[in-house]
Amino acid sequence: MERHFDQELKDLNQEILKMGAFAEEAIYKSVEALKNQDTKLAHAVIDHDNDVDNLELAIDEKCIDLIARYQPMAKDLRFIATGMKINAELERIADIAVDIAQRTLELVDKPLLKPLIDIPKLTSVAQNMVKMSIDAFIKRDIELAKKVLLSDPEANALRDLVQKELTEDYMAKDSSSAPRAVQLLLIARFLERICDHTTNIAEDVIYMVQAEVVKHHPEKLKE
Amino acid sequence: MERHFDQELKDLNQEILKMGAFAEEAIYKSVEALKNQDTKLAHAVIDHDNDVDNLELAIDEKCIDLIARYQPMAKDLRFIATGMKINAELERIADIAVDIAQRTLELVDKPLLKPLIDIPKLTSVAQNMVKMSIDAFIKRDIELAKKVLLSDPEANALRDLVQKELTEDYMAKDSSSAPRAVQLLLIARFLERICDHTTNIAEDVIYMVQAEVVKHHPEKLKE
Numbered sequence: 001m002e003r004h005f006d007q008e009l010k011d012l013n014q015e016i017l018k019m020g021a022f023a024e025e026a027i028y029k030s031v032e033a034l035k036n037q038d039t040k041l042a043h044a045v046i047d048h049d050n051d052v053d054n055l056e057l058a059i060d061e062k063c064i065d066l067i068a069r070y071q072p073m074a075k076d077l078r079f080i081a082t083g084m085k086i087n088a089e090l091e092r093i094a095d096i097a098v099d100i101a102q103r104t105l106e107l108v109d110k111p112l113l114k115p116l117i118d119i120p121k122l123t124s125v126a127q128n129m130v131k132m133s134i135d136a137f138i139k140r141d142i143e144l145a146k147k148v149l150l151s152d153p154e155a156n157a158l159r160d161l162v163q164k165e166l167t168e169d170y171m172a173k174d175s176s177s178a179p180r181a182v183q184l185l186l187i188a189r190f191l192e193r194i195c196d197h198t199t200n201i202a203e204d205v206i207y208m209v210q211a212e213v214v215k216h217h218p219e220k221l222k223e
Numbered sequence: 224m225e226r227h228f229d230q231e232l233k234d235l236n237q238e239i240l241k242m243g244a245f246a247e248e249a250i251y252k253s254v255e256a257l258k259n260q261d262t263k264l265a266h267a268v269i270d271h272d273n274d275v276d277n278l279e280l281a282i283d284e285k286c287i288d289l290i291a292r293y294q295p296m297a298k299d300l301r302f303i304a305t306g307m308k309i310n311a312e313l314e315r316i317a318d319i320a321v322d323i324a325q326r327t328l329e330l331v332d333k334p335l336l337k338p339l340i341d342i343p344k345l346t347s348v349a350q351n352m353v354k355m356s357i358d359a360f361i362k363r364d365i366e367l368a369k370k371v372l373l374s375d376p377e378a379n380a381l382r383d384l385v386q387k388e389l390t391e392d393y394m395a396k397d398s399s400s401a402p403r404a405v406q407l408l409l410i411a412r413f414l415e416r417i418c419d420h421t422t423n424i425a426e427d428v429i430y431m432v433q434a435e436v437v438k439h440h441p442e443k444l445k446e
Contacts, residue, residue: 057430060304061434063304064297064300064301064304067290067300067304068296068297068300071294073291074287074291077287077290077291078287081283081286081287081290081304081307084304084307084308085307085308085311088308088311163405167401167402167405168402171394171398171401171405172398172399172401172402173398174398175394175395175396175397175398175401176395178390178394178395178398178401179390179391179395182386182390182394182405182408185405186412189409207280211284
């Protein structure tokens, strides 16, 4: 029975990794669609969201089922409960990629305002944060989780830069640019919100690991 | 023991209701601060967020503890697991109220662009959805949860109205209005995101109730 439970926990890890891969792919594709004004790719992101939702439900169900069947001890219980939370965060990340894809569709028949330099930069920060946060969970790696938190100011700064540039250099100078500038501004904010979700994941991981430490090895907190 | 567990579940309900009250209050105060350009009130919302975060952690801890100590049956387990998710949604709602308060601080020394008519309207839709979604959870009331979902199009429509008006009637006509218009546009989007969180809660409630039905009384699904 114990070995079976370990196997099921490994399966759960795999499913969460798959959810993470879905989220990363959705971010990548939605920004590629924006860069290349690719309607088809934007629609692909929107259409794939149904699979993401189904996987979220399946993971949730697996977590409840694992707890009900094995009545795991505190450490594993915490891992599963954290898995449920992370699952929800990843689903929200994929939802935001859908938001980006939808904004992209609004922009597709209009000339792009600028070479988008900072948006792709913000995108790669976001993708990296997603990857690190999932790794931190799977490996219960508190240092990696802290790295995610340390990346957040960069994401905020990039978002503010895009927002400032769009507001001051475009909207305030040429009012006809406003509708397009608003869409780009929203996309930058969406990307930063993705980063926020990864910091939620990182905080959950830190809390999970520390709670284990506090409950079972209080002396380790002094380290 | 059984009676003790019931009492603890009731306590958990109370804590989640308190979290809901925190979230509602934060929304109300942040928009009052905007309407009255009240810096002090905006700061109060920002300062209170720490208490919200602490309550979120306490509720999470209580959920894990209840599961570990009582190893509840599927129905109660689902209720507790859903409680954890709703707890996270409510914390995010309070976070968004902080975002609104921060945007308000940016606007406080500038004349307001318009009487804000649709933003207060969107606020009351959001507040009502928060209230209904928490009630739906506490009462396991699937009909009330569906009402929340049915309110979402209204919230989306109000947000789009605000966004269209700000973009077309302000930014596109008078470029000097852009910085203020952008802040208001973001506030409208924040309010609509609060509504999205309540639909997440409603979906969790529907899923929780239906999963119980499917697992224990599959015949009821035909109703």
